[in-house]
Amino acid sequence: MARERTSSPQVGILMGSDSDLPTMQETGKILAEFGVPFEFRVCSAHRTPERVTRYAREAERRGLRVLIAGAGGAAHLAGVLAAQVTLPVIGVPMESGPLSGLDALLATVQMPAGVPVATVAIGRAGARNAALLAIEILAVSDRELRRRLAQYRARMVAEVIAKDRQVQAGPR
Ligand code: RP5
Numbered sequence: 308m309a310r311e312r313t314s315s316p317q318v319g320i321l322m323g324s325d326s327d328l329p330t331m332q333e334t335g336k337i338l339a340e341f342g343v344p345f346e347f348r349v350c351s352a353h354r355t356p357e358r359v360t361r362y363a364r365e366a367e368r369r370g371l372r373v374l375i376a377g378a379g380g381a382a383h384l385a386g387v388l389a390a391q392v393t394l395p396v397i398g399v400p401m402e403s404g405p406l407s408g409l410d411a412l413l414a415t416v417q418m419p420a421g422v423p424v425a426t427v428a429i430g431r432a433g434a435r436n437a438a439l440l441a442i443e444i445l446a447v448s449d450r451e452l453r454r455r456l457a458q459y460r461a462r463m464v465a466e467v468i469a470k471d472r473q474v475q476a477g478p479r
Pocket of ligand 1: 378
């Protein structure tokens with residue numbers, strides 16, 4: 308049975324540049340698979356700080372419940388958002404630049420006590436986990452999302468078991 312949902316976004320996916328979009332699309336794909344409405348925005352903590360502040364100030368009133376921020380290099384987007392909202396903020400460090408994302412990981416994760424950012428792994432795996440973590444947060448008060456998460460996990464288990472059987476069977 309199709310699930311009824313409001314179309315106004317519950318999750319905001321922000322990124323520092325459109326060059327982050329291929330990674331952050333992984334987040335969008337999973338949210339779409341679970342039927343969670345979201346929006347994509349390009350908003351840079353360094354290049355457009357006023358726009359980041361405006362977005363943060365309006366987020367709660369607009370009905371957003373979780374913010375996900377992907378950024379690379381000196382990645383301050385998630386932290387700057389977290390400084391201005393009490394919504395949960397998830398940070399995704401981009402796998403880019405001469406340091407392959409280690410700089411973004413440290414800039415995102417090393418928040419001062421009092422202003423948390425839930426930081427996931429660098430790159431596409433992190434972008435997927437950001438979506439799943441956002442869904443888990445929403446699922447605390449949403450039984451249907453909890454059911455879908457359980458199905459998702461069960462599919463993963465079945466896939467690993469199938470791969471195990473294939474590996475045990477050896478090359479054909
Ligand atoms: C960061 O700088 C962005 O999040 C992006 O990952 C990185 C490079 O941005 P572009 O030079 O590609 O616009 O702020």
